[in-house]
Amino acid sequence: MRLAERISQNAPGRDRAASLIGGTPWRTREEASDSSHELKIQVHNRLFESLDVEKLESLEPAMVESKVTTAINETLDAEGRLLTDSDRERLVEEIKNELLGLGPLEPLLHDDEITDILVNGPNQVYVEKRGKLHSTDITFHDNQHLMLIIDRIVSRVGRRVDEASPMVDARLPDGSRVNAIIPPLALDGPSLSIRRFGRRRYDIEGLLERESLTPEMVSFLRAMVRARLNIIVSGGTGSGKTTLLNCLSAFVPEDERIVTIEDSAEISLQQPHVVRLESRPANLEGKGEVTQRDLVRNSLRMRPDRIIVGEVRGAEVFDMLQAMSTGHDGSLSTIHANSAREAVGRLEMMMLLSGFSIPQRAMRQQIAAAVNVFVHVARLSDGSRKVMKISEVAGMEGDTIMLQDLFEFQRSGVSPSGKVLGQFRATGIRSAYTERIELGGFKFVDSRPLRSVQR
Ligand SMILES: Nc1ncnc2c1ncn2[C@@H]1O[C@H](COP(=O)(O)OP(=O)(O)OP(=O)(O)O)[C@@H](O)[C@H]1O
Ligand SMILES: [Mg+2]
Incomplete structure (x- = not known):
C-alpha cells in the first residue's frame, strides 16, 4: 500500500501519525525520559498537519529529505520546547528515519562493516560483522511497527507481504537482498533478513x-x-x-x-x-x-x-x-x-x-x-x-x-x-x-x- 493510502485509511485526526508509524514512536534504549517520547508523538502528529504526504511521494528523495527536515524543525520550534543541539539533531534523525527510512534499522545501514541484518520479531535484532554474529540493543515498538518497516522495504521494489503471501524475497536498489517472512508462518513475529551484498564484495x-x-x-x-x-x-x-x-x-x-x-x-x-x-x-x-x-x-x-x-x-x-x-x-x-x-x-x-x-x-x-x-x-x-x-x-x-x-x-x-x-x-x-x-x-x-x- 502506498504511504498516502495508508494515511488516508488511518485518518482522521491526530492519531493518524501514530498509527502510521505503528502505534506510537518506539523508544530507544537511550531515550532519556517519557517526555522526549511524548515530544516525538507530538511532532509526528503536527507533521502530518503541515506536510502534504501525497505530494512528498512524487518528489526526488533529496527534496523529500530537506522538506521533512524543515518541517520537523518548524514543528519543534512551534512546540516551544528547549532542546540541546545534540538532542534536537537526534530527534530530527529519528523522526526522519521513521518517516522515510527503515526506522530503527537505519543506523545499521550506515555501518559499512555490517554484512547481515537479522530481525527475529520486534525485540531481537542481530547483525553480522566480520563474519561474526552480534546481538544489538535495537528494538521495534511492536509487531505492527516492524511490519510497517518490512512493508516499506518490499513495497518500494514492487513486492508485497501480507497474510495471503507471507514470504517475500526482494532485492534493494543497492544490491542488498531481503527476505521477509511473517506470521502465521513465523511464530515469534515478523522476521526480516537483509544480506547487504552491495556493500562489500570480495574479489x-x-x-x-x-x-x-x-x-x-x-x-x-x-x-x-x-x-x-x-x-x-x-x-x-x-x-x-x-x-x-x-x-x-x-x-x-x-x-x-x-x-x-x-x-x-x-x-x-x-x-x-x-x-x-x-x-x-x-x-x-x-x-x-x-x-x-x-x-x-x-x-x-x-x-x-x-x-x-x-x-x-x-x-x-x-x-x-x-x-x-x-x-x-x-x-x-x-x-x-x-x-x-x-x-x-x-x-x-x-x-x-x-x-x-x-x-x-x-x-x-x-x-x-x-x-x-x-x-x-x-x-x-x-x-x-x-x-x-x-x-x-x-x-x-x-x-x-x-x-x-x-x-x-x-x-x-x-x-x-x-x-x-x-x-x-x-x-x-x-x-x-x-x-x-x-x-x-x-x-x-x-x-x-x-x-x-x-x-
Ligand atoms: N572468503 C570470505 N571471507 C570472508 N567473508 C566472506 C567470504 N566470502 C563471503 N564472505 C561474506 O560472507 C557473506 C555470505 O557470502 P555469500 O553471499 O557469498 O554466501 P552464499 O553462500 O552465497 O550465501 P547464501 O546461502 O545466502 O546464498 C557475505 O557477507 C560475504 O561478504
Ligand atoms: Mg548465494
Whole structure:
C-alpha cells in the first residue's frame, strides 16, 4: 500500500501519525525520559498537519529529505520546547528515519562493516560483522511497527507481504537482498533478513587476504575456468558461494558472451559482453511468473558462450545440466550442500522432484557428463570462509558418480583466540583434466596438482 493510502485509511485526526508509524514512536534504549517520547508523538502528529504526504511521494528523495527536515524543525520550534543541539539533531534523525527510512534499522545501514541484518520479531535484532554474529540493543515498538518497516522495504521494489503471501524475497536498489517472512508462518513475529551484498564484495585478492584459499589454488581455479570446465560451487548458507562464483566468473575471458541467470541478481561481472537475467515471481493476481528454468531455456537461444546460474535450486537443473554437456561448457553455478558428495545427491533430487521420469542411472550419467568440478566452501567456527575442497568428477563406476579430491583444507585445531588452524594441501591425485588445465595456463609439478601448501 502506498504511504498516502495508508494515511488516508488511518485518518482522521491526530492519531493518524501514530498509527502510521505503528502505534506510537518506539523508544530507544537511550531515550532519556517519557517526555522526549511524548515530544516525538507530538511532532509526528503536527507533521502530518503541515506536510502534504501525497505530494512528498512524487518528489526526488533529496527534496523529500530537506522538506521533512524543515518541517520537523518548524514543528519543534512551534512546540516551544528547549532542546540541546545534540538532542534536537537526534530527534530530527529519528523522526526522519521513521518517516522515510527503515526506522530503527537505519543506523545499521550506515555501518559499512555490517554484512547481515537479522530481525527475529520486534525485540531481537542481530547483525553480522566480520563474519561474526552480534546481538544489538535495537528494538521495534511492536509487531505492527516492524511490519510497517518490512512493508516499506518490499513495497518500494514492487513486492508485497501480507497474510495471503507471507514470504517475500526482494532485492534493494543497492544490491542488498531481503527476505521477509511473517506470521502465521513465523511464530515469534515478523522476521526480516537483509544480506547487504552491495556493500562489500570480495574479489579474489580479498579472498587471498582472508586466507580463504592459496595463490596456487587461485591459479588452478583460473586455469579450470579458462579450460572451460563446468564448475559448481557448493556450500551451506552464507558460506561464500556467491562470492566465489563472482570471483571465478571474473576469470572468463573478455571476448566471451556470458548470460547470467539469477533469482535475485547478485553477480556483478566486469566483462563487457554480459546479459543479466533475473526471474520474476507471480504478480498479485498470481500471473506472470518467469522461473529460472524459463530463463535457462531462453538463454540457450541467445547464443551464449557460457551460462552462469546464480544458484541452482529446482526445475532449471535439467536444462542447465543439458546446456553444460552440450556446447555451453565453461558454465558455472552454485548449489546449497554440505559437501560435494551431497551436492551430487541434491542435483539428483532436484531432477526427481521436478518430475523427470528417467532411470536413476541415466540421471547420474547426465550429472557426470555435465559437471566437471565441485568447489566446496564452508563457513568455519571463527567466521572465516574457506575453500574446503576442490573435487573433480571422475566418471562413473557402476551406478556411482566418482569424485576425487584434488585439494583440501585440513583442520588441525583452534588457536586460543578461536581462530581455526590448518593447512591447504594438494592431495597428489592426478587430475583427469590435466591437459586441458595446462592449456588453461596452470603448470603442474611432477604431474601432481601442486606441492602441499603450508598456511
Ligand atoms: N572468503 C570470505 N571471507 C570472508 N567473508 C566472506 C567470504 N566470502 C563471503 N564472505 C561474506 O560472507 C557473506 C555470505 O557470502 P555469500 O553471499 O557469498 O554466501 P552464499 O553462500 O552465497 O550465501 P547464501 O546461502 O545466502 O546464498 C557475505 O557477507 C560475504 O561478504
Ligand atoms: Mg548465494
